[in-house]
Amino acid sequence: MVKFANFVMRDLVKKSSRNLRDSPFGISEQLPLEIQKRRKEKLPLLKELRSRDIKAYFVKDKIFMGGKENVKIGTRSDGGLAICCKTKLTDGISIDRELDCGIVIIKLKHELFNTANDIYIYFSYIPHEKSNFYNKCDVDFYDIIESVSLEYKEKGSFLVCGDLNSRIGESDDVLSNDNLNLAHKVFGRSLLMRQDESKVRPNNEWLVNNCAIARKDFHVARNFFLHHPSDVNRKSYVISQNNYNKMKRKAQFKYKRRKGIELCDLASTEPRKFWSSIKRKVNNKCKIDNETMMKHFESILGDSSQDVCEEVRNRIDNTVFDDINVTQLDSEDEVVASIKKMKSGKSSGNERFKSIKNDKIVKRLKKSSLKLSDSCDVLLIILNSIPFSYCYVAI
DSSP: OOOOSSHHHHHHHHHTGGGGTTSSOOOOOOOOHHHHHHHHHHHHHHHHHHHTTOOEEEETTEEEETTEEOOOOOOOSOOOOOOOOOGGGGGGEEEEEEETTTEEEEEEOGGGTTOSSOEEEEEEEOOOTTSHHHHHOOSOHHHHHHHHHHHHTTTSEEEEEEEOOGGGGTSOOSOSOOOHHHHHHHHOHHHHSOOSSOOOOOOOTTOOHHHHHHHHHHHHHHHHHHHSOOHHHHHHHHHHHHHHHHHHHHHHHHHHHHHHHHHHHHHHHOHHHHHHHHSOOOOOSOOSOHHHHHHHHHHHHGGGHHHHTHHHHHHHTTGGGTTOOGGGSOOHHHHHHHHHTOOOSGGGGGGSOSSTHHHHHHHHHHHSOOOOOTTOOOEEEEEETTTTEEEEEEO
16 A cells, blocks of 8 residues: 555556556555445446447446446437427417428418418427437438428428437537637637636725615616516616615715725825825836837738838838938038027027027037037037037937
8 A cells, every 4th residue: 555645646656557567566546435336336337348348447436438428328218399389379380291200390371470481390309329219210310301401492481490419429519620729829718718717897995785785776676677667667766776876975975084084094104105005106118129019010010011111111221311412411610600600699680599598508509619520421409408508419
């Protein structure tokens, strides 16, 4: 007997049990007495299945055959179809044809639906393949459905309904390949897979128990009045609405009063915490760099990104400056001379700066010595009046 410290080691040994064949060792799991009793009752059935060369095994107290649970299907001979209708419709409904293999065709007169032709409904019950009735029927149900459909389509509108899924007795009634992996890549698994925890919208802080009960009563009365409008239901709806509004106003007033007292106490004891609670920090900085953003849009646009984003590419690569003739730009001496000629004072006339403070800026610029390197083609001057400062960018 071996006792494991955790379930991981236990499962590891159980999965490797096939390696213990032809050896004096084996693995047996201790089960509750109720499960052991049910296993003993089903042991003759397990031996019978194995004698017929059917791969069967126990999973606790259940027998599995070929990886699927062995479900006992009833062998009763009763069953069939029953058609019920309202009394006022009996004159317009009649049984047109009845087959021996569980197929009934009823006819609905066209007067009931204001149509040109009668409507035929094909009711069918196809039993599962493991039933005795299915084994006795030496017919192809789907071939009968096809032949009857071709026959009745000339008479009028034809509908087929009933239990046609006969193969669910032993086959899975699911799609093996539904392309969920493609949807997961686009939308993500969290939007498609059902979560175990419920995502309920949180209530407001002022919503107390009495107010929640009044709101629930109001919703019930409103929905009932919308589905069954009457004077009595409208009166109940108005009363519940007024009661909910009254409870809501009281709850909000008490909450605001209590919250105000708490904030006053907090402001007197912990001012820093008080201001942080009413003025929360907001981080407006962009957390993504330009390179990552460009790679993202390139992945979306694909190979055609060069054609689609030609203007953007030109701006990034500075190709918009290719057409500029550098020889036509002003030289260093011309730029400095134009700054020296800027007028100031009363003699400037219409060319004077609107602000008197700008006169000081011009005087400071005249006194400053701007020197450009040989590789500089464009000079951009940025002025700040208060306090006076300037900077220039050489391109």
